[in-house]
Amino acid sequence: xxxxxxxxxxxxxxxxxxxxxxxARKAAGLKVPHLAAILVGHDGGSETYVASxxxxxxxxxxxxxxxxxxxxxxxxxxxxxxxxEIARLNADDDVDGFIVQLPLPRHIDEQAVIExxxxxxxxxxxxPVNVGRQSVGLPCFHSAxxxxxxxxxRRYNISPAGRRVVIVGRSNIVGKPLAAMLMQKGEGADxxxxxxxxxxxxxxxxxxxxxxxxxxxxxxxxxTADMVSEGAVVIDVGTTRVPDATRKSGFRLRGDVDYENVAxxxxxxxxxxxxxxxxxxxxxxxxxxxAAQNRD
Amino acid sequence: xxxxxxxxxxxxxxxxxxxxxxxARKAAGLKVPHLAAILVGHDGGSETYVASxxxxxxxxxxxxxxxxxxxxxxxxxxxxxxxxEIARLNADDDVDGFIVQLPLPRHIDEQAVIExxxxxxxxxxxxPVNVGRQSVGLPCFHSAxxxxxxxxxRRYNISPAGRRVVIVGRSNIVGKPLAAMLMQKGEGADxxxxxxxxxxxxxxxxxxxxxxxxxxxxxxxxxTADMVSEGAVVIDVGTTRVPDATRKSGFRLRGDVDYENVAxxxxxxxxxxxxxxxxxxxxxxxxxxxAAQNRD
Numbered sequence: 001x002x003x004x005x006x007x008x009x010x011x012x013x014x015x016x017x018x019x020x021x022x023x024a025r026k027a028a029g030l031k032v033p034h035l036a037a038i039l040v041g042h043d044g045g046s047e048t049y050v051a052s053x054x055x056x057x058x059x060x061x062x063x064x065x066x067x068x069x070x071x072x073x074x075x076x077x078x079x080x081x082x083x084x085e086i087a088r089l090n091a092d093d094d095v096d097g098f099i100v101q102l103p104l105p106r107h108i109d110e111q112a113v114i115e116x117x118x119x120x121x122x123x124x125x126x127x128p129v130n131v132g133r134q135s136v137g138l139p140c141f142h143s144a145x146x147x148x149x150x151x152x153x154r155r156y157n158i159s160p161a162g163r164r165v166v167i168v169g170r171s172n173i174v175g176k177p178l179a180a181m182l183m184q185k186g187e188g189a190d191x192x193x194x195x196x197x198x199x200x201x202x203x204x205x206x207x208x209x210x211x212x213x214x215x216x217x218x219x220x221x222x223x224t225a226d227m228v229s230e231g232a233v234v235i236d237v238g239t240t241r242v243p244d245a246t247r248k249s250g251f252r253l254r255g256d257v258d259y260e261n262v263a264x265x266x267x268x269x270x271x272x273x274x275x276x277x278x279x280x281x282x283x284x285x286x287x288x289x290x291a292a293q294n295r296d
Numbered sequence: 297x298x299x300x301x302x303x304x305x306x307x308x309x310x311x312x313x314x315x316x317x318x319x320a321r322k323a324a325g326l327k328v329p330h331l332a333a334i335l336v337g338h339d340g341g342s343e344t345y346v347a348s349x350x351x352x353x354x355x356x357x358x359x360x361x362x363x364x365x366x367x368x369x370x371x372x373x374x375x376x377x378x379x380x381e382i383a384r385l386n387a388d389d390d391v392d393g394f395i396v397q398l399p400l401p402r403h404i405d406e407q408a409v410i411e412x413x414x415x416x417x418x419x420x421x422x423x424p425v426n427v428g429r430q431s432v433g434l435p436c437f438h439s440a441x442x443x444x445x446x447x448x449x450r451r452y453n454i455s456p457a458g459r460r461v462v463i464v465g466r467s468n469i470v471g472k473p474l475a476a477m478l479m480q481k482g483e484g485a486d487x488x489x490x491x492x493x494x495x496x497x498x499x500x501x502x503x504x505x506x507x508x509x510x511x512x513x514x515x516x517x518x519x520t521a522d523m524v525s526e527g528a529v530v531i532d533v534g535t536t537r538v539p540d541a542t543r544k545s546g547f548r549l550r551g552d553v554d555y556e557n558v559a560x561x562x563x564x565x566x567x568x569x570x571x572x573x574x575x576x577x578x579x580x581x582x583x584x585x586x587a588a589q590n591r592d
Contacts, residue, residue: 111434128428135427135476136468138407162495164502170479172432179475180431183466183491192502194490195479199458206460206488 003156003268005235007148010155011278015059018285022061025292033292034063035123035284036089036098040082040108041071045241046101053099056281062288065095071105079108083116090118097123097141097291099284120294123287126173134177137184141287146178148279149214149235150188151286158212158233158268160191166210168256169217170197174237178214203227215256225261234262234269237276253277299452299564301531303444306451307574311355314581318357321588329588330359331419331580332385332394336378336404337367341537342397349395352577358584361391367401375404379412386414393419393437393587395580416590419583422469430473433480437583442474444575445510445531446484447582454508454529454564456487462503464519464552465512466493470533474510499523511552521557530558530565533572549573 022032035057039050050066057064067085071077082100089098098121104110114122119129125141133140142150153160160182169175175195182191196206197217207213207227215223216237228234238256255272263269270276318328331353335346346362353360363381367373378396385394394417400406410418415425421437429436438446449456456478465471471491478487492502493513503509503523511519512533524530534552551568559565566572 128426128432128434129424130428131431132424132426132428135431135472136424138424162497170481176431176476176479179479179491180472183472183475183493185466190493190495192490192492192496194488195475196488197479197486199486200488201458 002263002266005152005156005268005270005275007152007270007275007278008273010152011282013155014151014282015056015285018060018282018289021289026061030296031094031096031292032061032063033096033288034065034094035288036065036067036092036095038067038069038082038085038089038098038100040069040077040101041105043103046103050101052281053284056285057288060285060289062285063094076105076107079112082108082113086113086116090116090121095121096295097121097288099124121291123284123291125177125287131172131177135180137186141290142181142283143173143177144283144287145174145216145237145276145280146181147283147286148276149178149237150181151283152235152270152276152279153212153233154188156268160189160212161187163191163211164194164209165191165212165214166194166196166207167214167216168196168203168207168223169215169237170195171216174216175214178216217256219256220254221256221258223257223262225258225265228262228265230265231267232265234266235276236270236272239272239277298559298562301448301452301564301566301571303448303566303572303574304570306448307578309451310447310578311352311581314356314578314585317585322357326592327390327392327588328357328359329392329584330361330390331584332361332363332388332391334363334365334378334381334385334394334396336365336373336397337401339399342399346397348577349580352581353584356581356585358581359390372401372403375408378404378409382409382412386412386417391417392591393417393584395420417587419580419587421473421583427468427473431476433482437586438477438579439469439473440579440583441470441512441533441572441576442477443579443582444572445474445533446477447579448531448566448572448575449508449529450484452564456485456508457483459487459507460490460505461487461508461510462490462492462506463510463512464492464499464503465510465514465533466491467512470512471510474512513552515552516550517552517554519553519558521554521561524558524561526561527563528561530562531572532566532568535568535573 114126119127125143130140183193204227212233214235220240236255236257241251242254244252410422415423421439426436479489500523508529510531516536532551532553537547538550540548549569
């Protein structure tokens with residue numbers, strides 16, 4: 001029997017725990033955590049993600065602010081306007097943490113935007129100070145998706161310690177920070193981590209060595225049954241929109257794992273949707289709560 | 297035949313190249329790079345390292361400054377004095393880069409010291425801003441030992457691209473930053489990287505998968521012939537002082553690799569001493585030159 005790792009239920013449980021803590025904060029006369037999000041333009045995925053974040057804030061009892069800037073090819077947003085808003089949020093004592101939803105329109109330098117955010121309010125964990133502190137194992141805001149995966153493993157009593165973890169995909173928001181987290185010393189880590197990518201020859205030979213296999217390259221259905229060992233734990237980070245005429249939206253989300261054929265071989269697997277996705281948003285909520293606590 | 301990777305000769309060649317660049321800078325009316333080093337107390341290893349760095353500065357035509365603070369159990373250095381000196385060096389326009397030689401006496405918070413250094417002068421590459429920028433693949437000061445290894449491979453035309461690199465040891469100054477460098481996209485990287493450590497079961501099974509094996513755990517002679525595949529490239533980062541009555545100093549340096557038995561199996565191997573060690577110092581020189589160029 002394959003255990004289905006239910007990220008949706010786990011995320012709901014964590015949000016309920018956060019809401020309790022927020023209620024306790026209120027009762028103690030402490031401020032309610034406040035997350036702000038900046039959204040530039042009208043990227044479809046970004047609209048959905050930001051809406052989910054605002055909803056999660058409500059569920060957690062947080063205050064949330066959504067700041068929208070229009071930007072089109074004809075009337076591109078002046079990057080200076082965005083930078084001024086970031087400076088304002090850095091200085092705003094009521095805001096505990098904030099994010100700038102990525103991707104940004106091409107004419108804006110994303111890295112400059114990330115580095116303009118006060119690391120103490122950088123609840124996405126993308127600022128080099130947080131990335132660097134994570135790498136050396138110091139307290140920091142962990143990037144949301146890797147932190148969500150680590151928490152999911154923890155809640156399902158799947159210890160990575162002494163296990164071989166193979167991560168396919170070396171992005172700055174998933175593969176690299178997850179590798180950094182899982183190779184640290186201590187509980188919830190201590191794994192032997194391998195990072196694979198487009199330049200890895202004989203990929204299936206490497207992925208078959210995984211006790212815990214993480215698929216994070218954004219190629220729907222790429223991980224097939226022959227690439228997975230019997231009894232492995234499979235974490236699917238992929239969330240690609242594929243056309244689906246049977247859906248009202250016209251698309252559905254598909255993971256990087258050929259779920260139907262891979263799942264029967266696994267000890268445990270995350271579905272898409274309802275696996276890693278909800279945990280990513282919950283990590284952002286946990287970071288925001290932490291940011292508020294840091295400022296008490 | 298096993299190729300001996302001669303770090304000493306390579307380092308000498310690079311220092312000569314740097315010296316030429318410094319001469320050209322002088323001729324162009326630009327300032328001579330200036331590296332300052334702070335040494336606290338009288339740790340034997342630290343004295344040796346700092347002396348080597350001062351000597352390397354001379355060979356490169358750099359200006360160097362050595363700032364010493366006494367610290368004993370009876371009269372420990374006030375950390376505030378050290379912090380004030382760091383602030384002075386941050387502000388000193390003549391100093392392009394500086395290092396605080398580690399380890400520091402136990403009563404001083406090393407991480408606080410590291411974070412007090414201006415990232416733009418942090419030529420050891422230990423500040424979280426540099427660690428984080430390295431992790432995401434942005435220009436930064438790379439930590440010296442990993443940068444020295446990458447440069448050594450490059451000069452010996454050993455491309456890590458598409459090769460399996462296994463790093464044994466997950467320290468913040470070697471294992472982790474080397475993994476970060478070698479898993480990046482682009483030339484001199486693109487490797488499939490695995491990081492092993494004390495919690496890795498069946499270590500020999502993992503190390504035998506290495507096309508390039510990096511030993512960086514500080515356990516003399518730990519990597520034995522049965523742990524290495526025929527034809528592998530072996531990089532030995534270990535430099536442990538072991539007692540040796542036949543030496544005037546009373547000790548000799550020993551690597552993490554059982555060189556005598558491992559070398560015959562290898563395509564190429566670094567000796568200890570004369571392998572990675574000299575390249576570490578040369579990386580610091582390259583970072584200092586870069587720091588000076590950044591400030592032109």
